[in-house]
Amino acid sequence: MTPAPLTTIAICILAVIGMLVRPWRSSEAVWPCLGAGALVVAGLLPMHVAGAAIASGADVYLFLAGMMLLSEMARREGLFDWLAGHAVRWARGSRGRLFALIYAIGVAVTAFMSNDATAVVMTPAVFAAARKADADPLPALFACAMVANAASFVLPISNPANLVLYGGAMPPLGEWLAAFWAPSLMSIVATFGSLRIAMRRRLAGDCRSHAEDAPLGGGAGIALAGIIATAMLLLAMSALGRPLGLPTAIAGAVTAVILLLRDREGGWTAIRGVSWSVLALVAGLFVLVAALDRLGMIDAVASLIHPGRGAAAAFGGGIALISNLINNLPAGLIASGALAQAHSGQLVTDAALIGVDLGPNLSITGSLATILWLAAIRREGEDVSFGSFLKVGAVTMPPALVLALGARLLVG
Numbered sequence: 001m002t003p004a005p006l007t008t009i010a011i012c013i014l015a016v017i018g019m020l021v022r023p024w025r026s027s028e029a030v031w032p033c034l035g036a037g038a039l040v041v042a043g044l045l046p047m048h049v050a051g052a053a054i055a056s057g058a059d060v061y062l063f064l065a066g067m068m069l070l071s072e073m074a075r076r077e078g079l080f081d082w083l084a085g086h087a088v089r090w091a092r093g094s095r096g097r098l099f100a101l102i103y104a105i106g107v108a109v110t111a112f113m114s115n116d117a118t119a120v121v122m123t124p125a126v127f128a129a130a131r132k133a134d135a136d137p138l139p140a141l142f143a144c145a146m147v148a149n150a151a152s153f154v155l156p157i158s159n160p161a162n163l164v165l166y167g168g169a170m171p172p173l174g175e176w177l178a179a180f181w182a183p184s185l186m187s188i189v190a191t192f193g194s195l196r197i198a199m200r201r202r203l204a205g206d207c208r209s210h211a212e213d214a215p216l217g218g219g220a221g222i223a224l225a226g227i228i229a230t231a232m233l234l235l236a237m238s239a240l241g242r243p244l245g246l247p248t249a250i251a252g253a254v255t256a257v258i259l260l261l262r263d264r265e266g267g268w269t270a271i272r273g274v275s276w277s278v279l280a281l282v283a284g285l286f287v288l289v290a291a292l293d294r295l296g297m298i299d300a301v302a303s304l305i306h307p308g309r310g311a312a313a314a315f316g317g318g319i320a321l322i323s324n325l326i327n328n329l330p331a332g333l334i335a336s337g338a339l340a341q342a343h344s345g346q347l348v349t350d351a352a353l354i355g356v357d358l359g360p361n362l363s364i365t366g367s368l369a370t371i372l373w374l375a376a377i378r379r380e381g382e383d384v385s386f387g388s389f390l391k392v393g394a395v396t397m398p399p400a401l402v403l404a405l406g407a408r409l410l411v412g
Contacts, residue, residue, distance in 0.1 A: 029277035032284025053290035062245030066252030071117040076270035077219035084129035106147035112231040115148035119369035123376040139199040150191035164332040173238035186403035194396040226255030289333040301338035316351030320359025361397040
C-alpha cells in the first residue's frame with residue numbers, strides 16, 4: 001500500500017480515537033472535523049468530494065437539530081423532572097418498581113424522541129429522582145443508557161443512526177413496524193431482564209416514597225405538546241415514505257418560537273444549551289467515510305456481504321462488535337455504503353440496523369449517546385469506568401442481540 005492510503009487510514013483512525021477519548025477534555029466534534037480538514041489540506045481528498053459527503057447528510061442534520069431543540073426545551077422547562085418525579089411517587093417505596101418505571105419512561109422517550117434524548121436529557125432528571133427517593137442512582141442511570149439503544153429501532157425516528165444506515169431512504173412506517181416490532185420487543189424485554197438481574201443487589205430493599213405531585217408547568221406543557229405533535233407528524237411522514245429531517249427541524253423550530261414568545265430569556269438559554277457541535281461531528285464523520293470509500297474499503301466490505309439468513313445474522317453480529325471499536329455512527333455509514341453496493345436484500349440491511357443500534361450497549365465507546373451519557377453522569381458526581389460498563393454490557397447486550405436478530409430472521 002502506498003503512503004497516501006496509509007496516511008488516509010491513519011488520519012481516520014486518529015480522528016475516531018480522538019472523538020472517543022476526548023484528550024484535554026476537548027469536544028467530541030473537534031477530532032472528526034480536524035481529520036476531515038487534514039484530509040482535504042493534505043490533498044488526500046478533493047474539496048468537491050468532501051463537500052458532497054457533507055451535503056449527503058442534510059436530512060440527518062435537520063433531524064438532529066429538530067430533536068435536540070425539542071429535547072433541550074423540554075429539559076429546560078422541567079418536563080423530564082416532572083416525569084421522573086411521578087416515577088418516584090408511583091414507585092411507592094420500591095426500588096425495583098422505580099427502576100422499572102424509569103426504564104418504561106425511557107422506552108417511550110427513545111421511541112418518540114430518539115436515543116440521545118433518553119441518554120442525555122433524561123439522565124440528570126433520573127439522577128435527581130433517585131436521590132430524592134434515597135435510592136442507589138446507578139441502576140436507574142444504567143437503565144437510561146441501556147434502553148436508549150435497546151429501544152432505538154422501535155420507530156424510524158428513534159435513533160439518528162437509522163437515517164444514516166438507510167441513507168435517508170427510510171422504509172415506509174408500515175414496512176418498518178412489520179419488520180421491527182418483534183425484534184424491538186425482544187430487545188427491550190431482554191435488556192430489561194438482564195439489567196434487572198445484573199443490578200439485583202443494588203435494587204434490594206425499599207426507598208423513600210416522595211408524595212409530592214407537582215403540577216406540569218406551562219412551558220413544560222408546551223414542550224410536551226410540541227413533542228406529541230412532532231411524533232404524530234413524523235409517524236405520518238414515515239407512513240408516506242417521506243424524509244424525516246425537514247419536518248423534524250420545522251417542528252423543533254416552531255416549538256422553540258412558541259416558548260421564546262412566552263419566555264424570551266429562558267428560550268434563548270435553552271437554544272444556546274443545545275449541543276450544536278454534534279452536527280459538525282456527524283459532518284466530519286461523513287467526510288472520513290468518504291475518504292475510506294475512495295480507498296475501496298467499502299467495496300471490500302461489500303464483497304463480504306451475501307444474501308440469506310445466515311449472512312444477515314453474521315453481518316448484524318459483526319457490525320454490532322465493530323460499532324464498539326469505532327463507534328456506531330461511522331460503522332453505520334460504512335455499512336450503509338457497503339449494503340448499497342452489495343444489493344443483498346432487505347433482511348441483511350435490517351440485521352445490520354439491529355447491530356448498529358443495539359451493539360453499542362456492550363461498551364461506553366459504542367455510541368455517541370452513551371459517550372454523552374457518561375459526560376452527563378460525571379457532571380452529577382457519578383462515574384462509570386470502561387471496565388464497569390463492559391461488565392454490565394457483556395451481560396445485557398449479547399442475549400438481547402441474539403433474540404432481536406433471531407426475531408427479525410424469523411419474521412423475514
